[in-house]
Amino acid sequence: MSDTALFPLSEEHKMILDAARDFAENEIAPIAAEFDESGDFPKATIKKMGEMGFMGIEVPEAYGGAEMDTLAYVLALEEIAKVDASHGTIMSVNNSLFCHGIMKFGTEEQKQKFVAPVASGQKIGAYSLTEPMSGSDAATMRSRAVRDGDHYILNGRKSWVTSGPVADFVVVYVMTDPDKGAKGITAFIVDANQPGFVRGKKEPKMGIRASATSEIVFEDYRCPVENRLGEEGEGFKIAMTVLDVGRIGIASQALGIAEAAYAAAVDYARERESFGKKIGQFQGVSFKLADMKTRIEAARLLVYNAALAKERSKMTGERFTTAASTAKLFASETAMFCAHASLQIHGGIGYSKEYPVERYFRDAKITEIYEGTSEIQRLVIARLETGLR
Ligand code: CAA
DSSP: OOTTOOOOOOHHHHHHHHHHHHHIIIIIHHHHHHHHHHOOOOHHHHHHHHHTTTTSTTSOGGGTSOOOOHHHHHHHHHHHHHHOHHHHHHHHIIIIIIIIHHHHHOOHHHIIIIIHHHHTTSSOEEEEOOBTTBSSSGGGOOOEEEEETTEEEEEEEEEEEETTTTOSEEEEEEESOGGGGGGGEEEEEEETTSTTEEEEEEOOOSSOTTSOEEEEEEEEEEEEGGGEESSTTOHHHHHHHHHHHHHHHHHHHHHHHHHHHHHHHHHHHHHOEETTEEGGGSHHHHHHHHHHHHHHHHHHHHHHHHHHHHHHHHHHOOOOHHHHHHHHHHHHHHHHHHHHHHHHHHGGGGGSTTSTHHHHHHHHHHHTTTTSOHHHHHHHHHHHHHOOO
């Protein structure tokens, strides 16, 4: 948390921020590089994060969560991502793309059955929209669900599923009526341990390597009707509404990465000497630091603004799409800017795996891509501003 932040934090917010920071520094920092290198899923730390309430921060206690607000969520996620973006991704998907979607659109039975174990960290949740031929243009998906009595039969291939190799439950979006386009998409909560759910190829990723990502293939998967999320044809709106929340999570993650890259650059600029001076005394370095700091503070305001906008929407019902997309766009580009500048300030050492800066650089990039690329965020913001398409 920066000294220049405009938000006076409540005791409750300070508590979760301190708890997340302590946990990140004591439990995640020592293993982050090792899990990045191996690409293994950090089961033990994720389980502990569940026990601490970090996997369902806004979920009511009755459903296994910590029952806190959106500002608490972004503060905690920022602290976790500052130390390791992979843990940040797993936390974000569990909280926003999985738990939020079911809490908002699910039945009482679905909340009890699926949210409670995921919010408490006993089980892992995932969200699956993308397909090999349907990324930014999400409504063009090909996976199908066909009603068969009190079940739907799912077939198709989904891709880029965060936590796909380890998830217990996945909210998946498939076509029930292809003639209707976006209005023919329906959401289902699927149990990954049932026949017909096949985990596909694990992606060999550039960054966030400890967060497992894979394809999921449905082969005549039988999904009970009671596991449909919302009504038939409501899936696309559910997917977009949930992504608004997901994008606030990714913005917080990006802010954490930017801060980590900046802190490393400041330390190095103070220590490293060149041409008889600390390198931070050269304008070429110090102006980079000033630009990083300024962008981080601006990103922070956008992220916290988006959290407050989402909080407000609980009372007004208003959408907070612009607040979420501006925060995601600016924070992710700030993460990339800061990781790039920090690596440049470090020079050769920044390029070495012995220092975390190259990991920040690799991790930052995904924040400009997943949950809607920077180009999609610009499209969303501009369409809402102009009313033009
Ligand atoms: N909230 C509520 N409703 C929304 C909405 C939102 N944020 N955005 C759109 N809608 C509604 C629209 O109002 C419209 O409803 P009506 O027909 O009733 O008017 C309907 O949804 C269709 O909207 P559009 O016509 O705008 O849809 P489009 O086909 O033009 O697409 C898009 C819009 C913004 C490009 C969208 O497809 C999009 O966001 N694409 C990016 C997808 C994305 O982020 N994918 C990442 C997946 S998750 C991931 O990365 C992996 C992971 O595991 C983390």
